[in-house]
Amino acid sequence: MPAYRPPRIAASEITPERFFLDRRSFLAAAGGLVLGGASVAHAAELKASASPFKVDEALTPEKDVTSYNNFYEFGTGKGDPAANSGGFKPTPWSVKVDGLVGKPKEFGLEELLALPLEERTYRMRCVEAWSMVIPWIGFSLANLLDKVEPLGSAKYVAFETVVRPEEMPGQSGYFQPLPWPYREGLRLDEARHPLTILAVGLYGKTLPNQNGAPIRLVVPWKYGFKGIKSIVRISLTETAPPCTWNLAAPDEYGFYANVNPAVDHPRWSQATENRIGEGGFFGSNRRDTLPFNGYTEDVAGLYAGMDLKVNF
Amino acid sequence: MAAIPLLPKRFHGPSVWALYALGFIPAALAFYLGATGQLPGNAVKEFEHLLGLWALRFLVATLTITPLRDLFGLNWLRYRRALGLLAFYYVLMHFTAYMLLDQMLRIPAIVADIARRPFITIGMAALIMLIPLALTSNNWSIRKLGQRWNKLHRLAYVIAAAGALHFAMAVKVVGPKQMLYIFLVALLLAWRAVRTPFLRWKRQRTAVTRSHPATQKAAG
Numbered sequence: 450m451p452a453y454r455p456p457r458i459a460a461s462e463i464t465p466e467r468f469f470l471d472r473r474s475f476l477a478a479a480g481g482l483v484l485g486g487a488s489v490a491h492a493a494e495l496k497a498s499a500s501p502f503k504v505d506e507a508l509t510p511e512k513d514v515t516s517y518n519n520f521y522e523f524g525t526g527k528g529d530p531a532a533n534s535g536g537f538k539p540t541p542w543s544v545k546v547d548g549l550v551g552k553p554k555e556f557g558l559e560e561l562l563a564l565p566l567e568e569r570t571y572r573m574r575c576v577e578a579w580s581m582v583i584p585w586i587g588f589s590l591a592n593l594l595d596k597v598e599p600l601g602s603a604k605y606v607a608f609e610t611v612v613r614p615e616e617m618p619g620q621s622g623y624f625q626p627l628p629w630p631y632r633e634g635l636r637l638d639e640a641r642h643p644l645t646i647l648a649v650g651l652y653g654k655t656l657p658n659q660n661g662a663p664i665r666l667v668v669p670w671k672y673g674f675k676g677i678k679s680i681v682r683i684s685l686t687e688t689a690p691p692c693t694w695n696l697a698a699p700d701e702y703g704f705y706a707n708v709n710p711a712v713d714h715p716r717w718s719q720a721t722e723n724r725i726g727e728g729g730f731f732g733s734n735r736r737d738t739l740p741f742n743g744y745t746e747d748v749a750g751l752y753a754g755m756d757l758k759v760n761f
Numbered sequence: 762m763a764a765i766p767l768l769p770k771r772f773h774g775p776s777v778w779a780l781y782a783l784g785f786i787p788a789a790l791a792f793y794l795g796a797t798g799q800l801p802g803n804a805v806k807e808f809e810h811l812l813g814l815w816a817l818r819f820l821v822a823t824l825t826i827t828p829l830r831d832l833f834g835l836n837w838l839r840y841r842r843a844l845g846l847l848a849f850y851y852v853l854m855h856f857t858a859y860m861l862l863d864q865m866l867r868i869p870a871i872v873a874d875i876a877r878r879p880f881i882t883i884g885m886a887a888l889i890m891l892i893p894l895a896l897t898s899n900n901w902s903i904r905k906l907g908q909r910w911n912k913l914h915r916l917a918y919v920i921a922a923a924g925a926l927h928f929a930m931a932v933k934v935v936g937p938k939q940m941l942y943i944f945l946v947a948l949l950l951a952w953r954a955v956r957t958p959f960l961r962w963k964r965q966r967t968a969v970t971r972s973h974p975a976t977q978k979a980a981g
């Protein structure tokens with residue numbers, strides 16, 4: 450399968466005017482969010498420019514993308530996030546960006562949504578050996594990082610999910626699967642890579658709660674758990690930040706968590722994956738997993754000289 | 762024990778067949794939903810998981826028959842074979858779903874899984890142990906094997922423990938569901954350890970109350 454090759458033209462040159470975010474209609478939609486609650490949040494339209502970052506594979510049906518999720522803050526079952534996230538309030542929202550930066554700042558959601566939004570169709574490979582193809586809407590993380598002016602000493606980026614036990618059933622009660630907040634991290638060069646985005650929508654609409662509303666990380670060459678959801682804080686650090694799954698089971702989930710068919714999870718092979726929403730019950734929906742999830746040409750350079758079996 | 766309505770004897774046979782019929786409903790329903798594209802998300806995994814979970818439920822149910830009789834005088838021995846065989850059929854279907862629908866018969870991957878992934882090795886061991894039990898679940902074998910039949914069928918304890926462990930090891934985070942099955946199996950196995958002294962004590966007590974009806978009243 451050929452890795453996609455981004456054309457070397459600016460997105461603005463190939464983007465028809467009508468794709469650009471229409472601020473007025475967004476603000477109207479945002480007003481609706483506040484008044485109408487979660488059900489409207491799922492439906493609010495979001496405009497974005499087309500993007501060359503688009504894999505040429507069938508999209509996973511929206512129904513599957515929004516009903517088959519891992520988001521332990523809402524429960525450990527795949528259907529739990531969709532079933533239990535109705536009371537979650539993704540607005541108002543802000544994201545604090547701090548740490549080793551020249552200009553720390555708390556960004557309001559409106560401000561983030563005003564950044565140039567693009568539609569990016571990426572493969573998503575879960576560490577549990579299933580995958581999807583999702584049309585995200587988001588902006589380049591590098592774009593946000595530039596605004597806070599990282600210091601020379603910054604080597605890593607740490608992310609944190611919101612803690613709201615009263616709105617997230619998985620965060621309250623006797624049994625809590627993970628320590629909260631959920632944390633993730635990237636090396637700064639990974640965070641600044643053009644493929645790395647903060648997503649605010651999918652399928653042309655604002656993110657549903659179960660997919661990490663209102664803002665989440667998408668790093669398409671890494672396993673899905675790196676894509677931390679409902680982000681409230683981004684900190685630049687000098688040392689590798691703690692990551693939730695890595696801390697929970699270091700032999701199963703590495704810091705890098707790059708998609709790698711040659712490094713098995715201790716309990717299952719990573720050589721193949723089930724494409725959700727395809728093949729049904731009898732047809733083959735298993736396909737080979739690609740190194741770096743098919744993004745080798747773009748990202749292999751980040752790991753030159755590293756032993757990826759050790760740094761999994 | 763008079764509180765428990767007794768099933769008239771003539772319904773005993775049919776009730777066992779009803780249990781088999783009921784027992785296969787979850788698998789049949791899930792298969793129908795899966796085959797018609799109505800299982801959400803990852804249909805194959807849903808099906809595979811459902812079969813595994815019902816296998817475990819039937820294993821646990823099989824082991825509750827004895828304590829129910831010991832503690833409550835409830836004689837449901839006639840259902841034990843059906844429950845055990847249902848467990849076996851569900852494990853077999855679970856394994857078949859894994860081989861055919863999940864792995865699409867990629868034999869090297871299946872062999873590697875069984876050899877290298879401890880939770881699958883344990884599951885496979887449980888399936889293999891279930892085979893002699895299923896083959897000897899008939900009156901002829903019971904007669905033929907005599908005391909050895911009882912010894913052989915104690916493997917059910919090992920199988921249930923292996924099933925609960927396999928379940929806990931198959932998931933990313935051990936949660937209340939996995940704990941519940943580990944707890945249930947532990948409780949049911951622990952009963953086997955204290956059962957003999959308990960029954961001796963109970964027999965002595967009945968013997969005493971029989972010879973002194975007055976103490977029965979006093980003891981309540």
Ligand code: HEM
Nearest residue numbers: 810813814816817852856859881884885887888924928931
């Ligand atoms: C006593 C025998 C067995 C019992 C009670 C049992 C039960 C279960 C249960 C309850 C699950 C977890 C379902 C969930 O996550 O909700 C499971 C998962 C699994 N079992 Fe078994 N099982 C048995 C034997 C086997 C055998 C023989 C195999 C294959 C060789 C097998 C392969 C698997 C696999 C691959 C999974 C994980 C599926 C996945 O999520 O990828 N099991 N089993």
